[in-house]
Amino acid sequence: DTGLRAAARGTGTKIGTAVDMTALANDAPYAAAVAREFDTVTPENVMKWAEVEPTQGTYNWGPADDLIRFARKNGQAVRGHTLVWHSQNPSWLTEANFTPAQLKALLRKHIFDEVGHFKGKIWAWDVANEVFNEDGTPRDTIWLRALGPGYIADAFRWAHQADPSALLFLNDYNVDWLGPKSDAYYALITSLRAQGVPVQGFGMQGHLGIQYGLPGDVLENVRRFDALGVKTAFTEVDIRMIMPADSTEVQAQAEGFGLLLRACLLVRNCVSYTVWGFTDKYSWVPGVFPTEGSATPFDEQLQPKPAYDTLRETF
Numbered sequence: 001d002t003g004l005r006a007a008a009r010g011t012g013t014k015i016g017t018a019v020d021m022t023a024l025a026n027d028a029p030y031a032a033a034v035a036r037e038f039d040t041v042t043p044e045n046v047m048k049w050a051e052v053e054p055t056q057g058t059y060n061w062g063p064a065d066d067l068i069r070f071a072r073k074n075g076q077a078v079r080g081h082t083l084v085w086h087s088q089n090p091s092w093l094t095e096a097n098f099t100p101a102q103l104k105a106l107l108r109k110h111i112f113d114e115v116g117h118f119k120g121k122i123w124a125w126d127v128a129n130e131v132f133n134e135d136g137t138p139r140d141t142i143w144l145r146a147l148g149p150g151y152i153a154d155a156f157r158w159a160h161q162a163d164p165s166a167l168l169f170l171n172d173y174n175v176d177w178l179g180p181k182s183d184a185y186y187a188l189i190t191s192l193r194a195q196g197v198p199v200q201g202f203g204m205q206g207h208l209g210i211q212y213g214l215p216g217d218v219l220e221n222v223r224r225f226d227a228l229g230v231k232t233a234f235t236e237v238d239i240r241m242i243m244p245a246d247s248t249e250v251q252a253q254a255e256g257f258g259l260l261l262r263a264c265l266l267v268r269n270c271v272s273y274t275v276w277g278f279t280d281k282y283s284w285v286p287g288v289f290p291t292e293g294s295a296t297p298f299d300e301q302l303q304p305k306p307a308y309d310t311l312r313e314t315f
């Protein structure tokens with residue numbers, strides 16, 4: 001037993017991965033690696049609103065239920081992802097189809113239905129995802145426009161009512177370092193907690209690219225959230241590079257994976273470190289950033305890269 005799970009044992013930080021459900025069903029070595037290497041799993045897509053309610057009123061829980069079953073069999077915790085977002089919403093869910101009051105009722109029902117369906121089976125929920133712009137202003141979304149800024153507090157209250165035992169997280173990218181966007185989360189969490197809103201965690205996605213540099217102040221940033229008394233987590237770590245990758249870039253990537261993990265291990269309450277896919281075989285990166293790739297700790301043949309060894313040694 002020499003994998004990441006074994007390395008993470010006793011550290012207080014779980015090691016996780018996003019899971020591609022098509023790969024899990026069809027690629028046995030992939031499934032074996034998910035079971036062997038990770039303490040926690042996050043559905044890469046199948047709990048998003050467009051996936052669970054493609055037609056209004058008709059739920060499709062099947063793929064997410066399959067992941068819950070896999071996790072239970074392998075003694076893994078599940079991170080639920082995600083309840084309120086501007087992206088991957090159903091096509092029927094538009095401002096043209098509904099009034100603001102109807103949209104509020106729909107969001108409330110969505111949260112009660114989804115969190116209720118998985119009640120007792122989700123360790124932590126990404127309740128609200130990507131709610132700020134880079135400059136720290138609220139992101140202009142269907143929810144902000146229809147419900148106003150209070151939609152975030154409402155979402156957390158509803159999720160907590162639907163499953164009081166799940167940890168409830170805010171989650172975003174480009175918040176691993178100090179800056180206006182992470183400042184906005186610091187202020188929001190401070191204010192929500194002062195109002196008694198049940199927010200228990202801050203998730204830093206950790207989508208990095210070595211061409212942009214690595215965040216040298218990540219530890220300082222995680223520390224200030226830790227000091228607020230919330231749990232923290234790295235929720236979607238991957239570190240991409242311009243293709244083709246050379247060995248210098250692959251080594252810089254390994255340093256980046258280690259840098260974030262070390263920050264996590266150095267604070268009291270960084271509860272998990274999740275990679276957004278563990279193999280380049282199924283990574284979302286080349287599809288979204290066409291010139292980039294090689295963003296995960298295993299190559300396309302499911303062989304470990306230097307980042308894998310760095311993660312194991314850093315734990």
Ligand code: XIL
Nearest residue numbers: 044045081082129173205207236284
């Ligand atoms: C991505 C998935 O990896 C892709 O398969 C999908 O096409 C788009 O979404 N931030 C998030 C994740 O919170 O849900 C996104 O996942 C990646 C960025």
